[in-house]
Amino acid sequence: MSFDAERLYQLLPALYRLRDANQGRALEALMEAIAREVGIIEEDLAQLYDDQFIETCADWVVPYIGDLIGYRPLHGIVPKVSSPRAEVANTIGYRRRKGTASVLEELAETVTGWDARVVEFFQQLATTQSMNHLRSTNLYAPDLRQWEPLEQLGTPFNTIAHTADVRRIPPRRGRYNIPNIGIFLWRLFSYPLTNLPAVKVDDRRYLFSPLGSNTPLFTYPQREAEFTHLAKPLNVPDPIRRRVLSHYLNEYYGRDKSLFVTWDGTSVPVTDIVACNLSDDGSSWANLPQTKVAIDPVLGRLAFPASQPSPKTVLVSFHYGFSANMGGGEYDRTPTINSNLQPIRKVPLAHSTIQDALTGLSEGAIEINNSNRYPETPILAVAPQQTLELRAGDRHRPTLVIDREMSITGSDGATVSLNGLLIVGGSLTVTQNSADPIHWTLHLRHCTLLPGHTLDIKGQPQQPTAPSLVINPQNAIIYLNIEHCILGSLQVANSHTVRITHSILDATAVTNTAYTAPNGSAGGALQIENSTVIGKVNALTLEASNTIFLSPVRAERRQQGCVRFSYIPATSVVPRQYQCQPERAITQRAQELKLSDPAMLPAIEQNLIRTRLLPQFTSLRYGNPGYGQLSLRCAPEIRQGTDDGSEMGAFHDLYQFQREKNLQTRLDEYLRFGFEAGIFYVT
Numbered sequence: 001m002s003f004d005a006e007r008l009y010q011l012l013p014a015l016y017r018l019r020d021a022n023q024g025r026a027l028e029a030l031m032e033a034i035a036r037e038v039g040i041i042e043e044d045l046a047q048l049y050d051d052q053f054i055e056t057c058a059d060w061v062v063p064y065i066g067d068l069i070g071y072r073p074l075h076g077i078v079p080k081v082s083s084p085r086a087e088v089a090n091t092i093g094y095r096r097r098k099g100t101a102s103v104l105e106e107l108a109e110t111v112t113g114w115d116a117r118v119v120e121f122f123q124q125l126a127t128t129q130s131m132n133h134l135r136s137t138n139l140y141a142p143d144l145r146q147w148e149p150l151e152q153l154g155t156p157f158n159t160i161a162h163t164a165d166v167r168r169i170p171p172r173r174g175r176y177n178i179p180n181i182g183i184f185l186w187r188l189f190s191y192p193l194t195n196l197p198a199v200k201v202d203d204r205r206y207l208f209s210p211l212g213s214n215t216p217l218f219t220y221p222q223r224e225a226e227f228t229h230l231a232k233p234l235n236v237p238d239p240i241r242r243r244v245l246s247h248y249l250n251e252y253y254g255r256d257k258s259l260f261v262t263w264d265g266t267s268v269p270v271t272d273i274v275a276c277n278l279s280d281d282g283s284s285w286a287n288l289p290q291t292k293v294a295i296d297p298v299l300g301r302l303a304f305p306a307s308q309p310s311p312k313t314v315l316v317s318f319h320y321g322f323s324a325n326m327g328g329g330e331y332d333r334t335p336t337i338n339s340n341l342q343p344i345r346k347v348p349l350a351h352s353t354i355q356d357a358l359t360g361l362s363e364g365a366i367e368i369n370n371s372n373r374y375p376e377t378p379i380l381a382v383a384p385q386q387t388l389e390l391r392a393g394d395r396h397r398p399t400l401v402i403d404r405e406m407s408i409t410g411s412d413g414a415t416v417s418l419n420g421l422l423i424v425g426g427s428l429t430v431t432q433n434s435a436d437p438i439h440w441t442l443h444l445r446h447c448t449l450l451p452g453h454t455l456d457i458k459g460q461p462q463q464p465t466a467p468s469l470v471i472n473p474q475n476a477i478i479y480l481n482i483e484h485c486i487l488g489s490l491q492v493a494n495s496h497t498v499r500i501t502h503s504i505l506d507a508t509a510v511t512n513t514a515y516t517a518p519n520g521s522a523g524g525a526l527q528i529e530n531s532t533v534i535g536k537v538n539a540l541t542l543e544a545s546n547t548i549f550l551s552p553v554r555a556e557r558r559q560q561g562c563v564r565f566s567y568i569p570a571t572s573v574v575p576r577q578y579q580c581q582p583e584r585a586i587t588q589r590a591q592e593l594k595l596s597d598p599a600m601l602p603a604i605e606q607n608l609i610r611t612r613l614l615p616q617f618t619s620l621r622y623g624n625p626g627y628g629q630l631s632l633r634c635a636p637e638i639r640q641g642t643d644d645g646s647e648m649g650a651f652h653d654l655y656q657f658q659r660e661k662n663l664q665t666r667l668d669e670y671l672r673f674g675f676e677a678g679i680f681y682v683t
């Protein structure tokens with residue numbers, strides 16, 4: 001504002017000001033009110049100028065500026081497009097580069113949130129050479145002496161020429177043709193694990209995975225501030241291949257890179273590393289090294305040379321692939337950490353063990369500030385009306401290797417929380433320290449209670465039917481809240497309540513039981529949302545939304561609860577269903593045939609519908625990068641079957657279908673005239 005109430009008041013004749021002072025300053029108050037209104041008008045006039053520019057305009061103006069340039073809004077499920085201001089600002093620049101591979105790749109990454117690579121398939125067509133346009137690298141027959149083109153054959157980085165493919169590219173059938181553009185997307189993200197002890201097999205052989213199983217190592221993508229070139233293998237979260245690691249070791253190995261090894265406190269230099277195939281060879285591994293440290297990125301194995309003394313301590317840093325922030329990991333968990341909870345005892349800075357930090361603590365937090373393995377079985381006990389939390393520090397994922405049942409004892413009005421932990425080797429057992437009826441709460445957030453307790457080197461669960469969590473007190477009411485977790489089967493007495501969201505409940509096989517009471521009867525009241533359940537469910541009451549049940553479900557009290565927008569097997573006994581599959585598809589088919597009752601639909605057609613709608617997954621084995629991820633072969637009714645049009649199951653909040661629709665919207669606008677694009681998922 002260019003003036004204030006005092007300046008406006010001083011513009012009045014002195015006679016009026018003197019008289020106003022003698023009569024209670026009513027005129028001065030009027031000037032103040034006028035000044036406030038003038039200030040608002042003056043500020044609005046200044047904003048009118050700012051509203052002419054997308055960088056400074058008010059939020060409500062953004063859609064109007066976008067409409068002026070023909071901007072088409074998207075689903076705001078990715079941070080970069082949640083507010084369209086940046087996209088509207090960049091639209092003119094995008095359109096000046098319209099149709100180029102670089103702008104298509106930039107748009108694909110921006111609107112989907114996934115790493116992308118654009119391929120112009122007409123560049124890879126095997127054609128007769130023209131003297132006016134010689135392409136010396138585009139030979140019809142590949143040079144078999146060149147390893148890299150052969151290694152990248154069939155990948156988004158292929159450079160070998162192909163004959164023409166007449167099938168169309170939008171249905172993902174054809175590829176190599178003149179009008180075809182391929183958009184390759186990586187649905188998996190690369191997650192780090194830093195300075196954790198390698199699992200020892202013997203004095204020379206080690207495993208990267210803290211679970212003691214094979215695991216593929218992933219590339220740590222190198223991000224660029226600007227899109228100056230198309231994506232290369234180092235720019236995407238791809239599994240590392242042996243031969244690629246061997247020839248580009250300097251790009252993949254080292255601190256702040258894809259993998260790194262420390263031997264007895266000393267960093268292993270890149271000159272002492274060799275990529276190798278360490279597959280099983282009888283009772284040992286093949287190709288054990290003699291002079292260098294061997295790494296197998298496909299199996300996640302590490303071998304030390306026989307010519308050197310056996311290491312005492314081996315620390316590894318590497319990256320693994322997974323779909324989302326779930327089950328613990330070195331990702332941001334700040335919103336779930338209660339920083340006001342005091343005191344905070346830190347491990348291993350102030351206390352060497354978790355149990356040492358727990359000793360004498362009835363309220364507060366134990367925070368583990370590394371990703372080490374802790375071979376101990378802590379005992380948690382909380383006083384009445386108190387809160388106790390055992391958590392990993394932000395961007396850490398420690399592994400608790402317990403050798404027996406881990407006891408959690410609650411009291412009336414208490415709260416116990418586990419956050420960011422990977423627990424292997426045994427189950428959690430919930431008890432109480434009072435014979436009187438009590439109420440208390442147990443939270444599990446971003447935790448993994450390993451299904452099957454332990455894995456062998458091939459990733460098979462060693463105790464497939466063992467529960468991950470047992471809640472047996474009969475004279476208590478315990479509220480169990482599970483968020484963004486991966487865990488094995490639950491055994492919960494029917495007096496308790498369980499709420500599960502954005503999680504995977506895995507009994508290791510569809511024939512095993514994932515939820516029941518310890519005595520085999522119906523488990524406690526179950527509320528489950530946006531989750532995937534592998535195994536049978538037997539609950540007292542059931543409320544479910546956007547959830548996939550791969551095995552039959554039974555609710556003892558069908559007059560309570562509801563199941564909505566979920567997949568329910570045919571033999572299930574559940575409360576009333578709303579928009580659930582496959583019954584919804586059967587009903588729609590009966591309506592198409594104008595049948596008064598879906599039961600009138602022939603049994604063979606009903607079975608065909610149920611078979612088509614059976615959810616299909618990339619993998620149902622924990623430890624695989626595609627664990628719990630819906631396959632592209634899965635029926636659209638499952639991939640788009642929730643209340644908001646997203647996919648059913650644990651990865652509902654990824655909104656994968658909406659991401660693909662965003663990309664298709666932008667391709668319609670920015671693709672060169674006469675060209676067609678196909679979207680291909682690499683992972």
